Amino acid sequence: MKYVTEYRSAEIAEKLLAEIKQTVSKSWNIMEVCGGQTHSLVKNGILNMLPKEINMVHGPGCPVCVTPVNLIDKAVYLALNEKVILCSYGDMIRVPGSGMSLLEAKSKGADVRILYSPLEAVKIAKENPDRQVVFFAVGFETTAPANALSVIQAHHEGLKNYAILTSHVLVPPAMEAIMSDVDCRVNAFLGAGHVCAIMGMNEYYPIAEKYKIPIVVTGFEPVDLLEGILMAIKQLESGVYKLENQYKRVVESEGNKNAINTITEVFEVTDREWRGIGEIANSGYGVKEKYRLYDAIKKFDINITGGHEDPTCMSGDIMKGKIKPNACPNFGIKCTPAKPLGAPMVSSEGACAAYYHFHSMANLIEA
Amino acid sequence: MILSCPLPQLDFDVINLGHGSGGTLTSKLLEAGVFKLFENDLLNKKHDGAVFELNGKVAMSTDTYVVSPIFFEGGNIGDLAVNGTINDLAMCGAEAKYLTLAFVLEEGLKMTEFWDILLSIKTASEMAGVQIITGDTKVVERGKGDKIFINTTGIGKVHHKANIDISNIKPGDKIILSGPLARHGIAIMSERQGLKFESNITSDTRPLNDIVLSLLEQFGEAIHFLRDPTRGGLATVLNEIALDAKMGVDISEREIPVDEDVRSACEMLGLDPLYVANEGLFIAIVEASAADELLWTLREWEHNTDASIIGEFTNDHARQVLLKSNIGGRRVVNMLAGEQLPRIC
Numbered sequence: 075m076k077y078v079t080e081y082r083s084a085e086i087a088e089k090l091l092a093e094i095k096q097t098v099s100k101s102w103n104i105m106e107v108c109g110g111q112t113h114s115l116v117k118n119g120i121l122n123m124l125p126k127e128i129n130m131v132h133g134p135g136c137p138v139c140v141t142p143v144n145l146i147d148k149a150v151y152l153a154l155n156e157k158v159i160l161c162s163y164g165d166m167i168r169v170p171g172s173g174m175s176l177l178e179a180k181s182k183g184a185d186v187r188i189l190y191s192p193l194e195a196v197k198i199a200k201e202n203p204d205r206q207v208v209f210f211a212v213g214f215e216t217t218a219p220a221n222a223l224s225v226i227q228a229h230h231e232g233l234k235n236y237a238i239l240t241s242h243v244l245v246p247p248a249m250e251a252i253m254s255d256v257d258c259r260v261n262a263f264l265g266a267g268h269v270c271a272i273m274g275m276n277e278y279y280p281i282a283e284k285y286k287i288p289i290v291v292t293g294f295e296p297v298d299l300l301e302g303i304l305m306a307i308k309q310l311e312s313g314v315y316k317l318e319n320q321y322k323r324v325v326e327s328e329g330n331k332n333a334i335n336t337i338t339e340v341f342e343v344t345d346r347e348w349r350g351i352g353e354i355a356n357s358g359y360g361v362k363e364k365y366r367l368y369d370a371i372k373k374f375d376i377n378i379t380g381g382h383e384d385p386t387c388m389s390g391d392i393m394k395g396k397i398k399p400n401a402c403p404n405f406g407i408k409c410t411p412a413k414p415l416g417a418p419m420v421s422s423e424g425a426c427a428a429y430y431h432f433h434s435m436a437n438l439i440e441a
Numbered sequence: 442m443i444l445s446c447p448l449p450q451l452d453f454d455v456i457n458l459g460h461g462s463g464g465t466l467t468s469k470l471l472e473a474g475v476f477k478l479f480e481n482d483l484l485n486k487k488h489d490g491a492v493f494e495l496n497g498k499v500a501m502s503t504d505t506y507v508v509s510p511i512f513f514e515g516g517n518i519g520d521l522a523v524n525g526t527i528n529d530l531a532m533c534g535a536e537a538k539y540l541t542l543a544f545v546l547e548e549g550l551k552m553t554e555f556w557d558i559l560l561s562i563k564t565a566s567e568m569a570g571v572q573i574i575t576g577d578t579k580v581v582e583r584g585k586g587d588k589i590f591i592n593t594t595g596i597g598k599v600h601h602k603a604n605i606d607i608s609n610i611k612p613g614d615k616i617i618l619s620g621p622l623a624r625h626g627i628a629i630m631s632e633r634q635g636l637k638f639e640s641n642i643t644s645d646t647r648p649l650n651d652i653v654l655s656l657l658e659q660f661g662e663a664i665h666f667l668r669d670p671t672r673g674g675l676a677t678v679l680n681e682i683a684l685d686a687k688m689g690v691d692i693s694e695r696e697i698p699v700d701e702d703v704r705s706a707c708e709m710l711g712l713d714p715l716y717v718a719n720e721g722l723f724i725a726i727v728e729a730s731a732a733d734e735l736l737w738t739l740r741e742w743e744h745n746t747d748a749s750i751i752g753e754f755t756n757d758h759a760r761q762v763l764l765k766s767n768i769g770g771r772r773v774v775n776m777l778a779g780e781q782l783p784r785i786c
Contacts, residue, residue, distance in 0.1 A: 118772070119772040
């Protein structure tokens, strides 16, 4: 696998680690924004290899984790209607709602289908003209182009029975929300590589400038992460703060124009509630008026407000980087992937699941 | 491999409820499809059960197969149902001798599909040298099943040199994995998702009895334990053994064989090969002093050239599986939580 194997090289990783150890002189908190990066750090055992001065703080970049419980309740409500085929990415279906998850709805007879692409949902809509097909469109900027494309495709084919239940969230406003928190202790960010592959880097210059914080757009392989950490440490140790790109083989500064055009054709920026964090202004995408027929919220009469969270779930503090997953008293006891209290224990990108799957309860890492 | 016997004249092109009624349609289906195809002295008696003699230590195992889709690259539910049970017996150190065969068919199953499955069962059982000696056929209404479910129960004699028992495992024992991981699960997933990769990834479903019995003949009690990492994959099986043996397991990511095409597919599908199902693999936990020789012997078999010593048992970190990553970090490998891939076998 060219462009992959070299980023998993033990030899290069070792050199980068040695350089990190040589460079670091004081304690730093570095937040990797994306849940994919969290998983790679834990899965490759990198957290245990870093010098103790470097504290990796796990960010909110798991779309499944931040999808509000109210929206899951709406998805469950739609799924339980026998005229509806509710399609979703796999991760979403085990996330607990106020009453039940989509998986529980499925066991009660709801037609819930796990898909890899929203275009498959369009195909299902075409094949089932007497049913309403709803795709649960969650994700950051990375999944937005495909979700938008599904709307364009359905519109193009004149389908009247396809809609998306959208919960798109955006990375830059979340980074700003974290930095604005008075308790914030983040000294540098590893930017989310795949989000930047779509959107480019321009949105991040003002953040680095305003909060005087280094941001290194970083990939997901072990060598990427170690290099990103090294670049951040070099900035921190020399007192500079700028936007850098470690993930040059994928991320171009202007992003992917076609993808951006597809997004802006269908979506507009709106305020959004983040599960565990609260409402953040201009932090998500909603479907434009032009495509309102494909917006499940507008298309169906769903009278569900609020939502019930387990009050003992600490996912908000975990996603803001205030505590580590294994410092939560419920971790691994009342809350496991098989019976999660909150979304970060479910999603393959959730920090709690990463710690649960790859960490000992008896702690290879200090809480 | 599927035999090319022609479909017998059965008057219907799909299964209907009458085929499970016990009446003439059942009888016709069994005569043409089962008794003729699998004929042997015990089955030919067409009694409610089979009567036979088995002396000495005997192993018995049962499994039900609900895989979806029923046909996939490298096999179908039929050969899976034969190989799966034969392999469970092999993991007990036993050579499967007889199988029972029970079908739950859904009304509407195409007769041609049923016939292809029967032919695969015939081929698989002949290849493994087992006889099907009794069975059952039921039909459920459309929508109450999913084409076909199969149960097989196997019985076989335990090899005289075999002493497979979890209590035999001791610190320092080596863990040998017989071949590359995750082929079966990925073959099913790519079929299910309609994904096509550069090369077709085929299931690894195959009988393990010959290999295992020949290893037992040669290495006897140096083989302390055997398991096939089917559902839940290697990670789940190692965790189960670590728990039961009350010992720790250390494995090295670098030593775990995964074919390049399977690795790419896993990454695309977001799956960890450690948790993906296998159907033609086993792990042998063996005396450290015999491990190298056993590995070289195993590698002489056609499908086991990539066999590898992937780790060992230890007194440290009891009940926990630790993996050394490719870049030298260490992490815990937990048991699969929930179901990564439903209806994989």
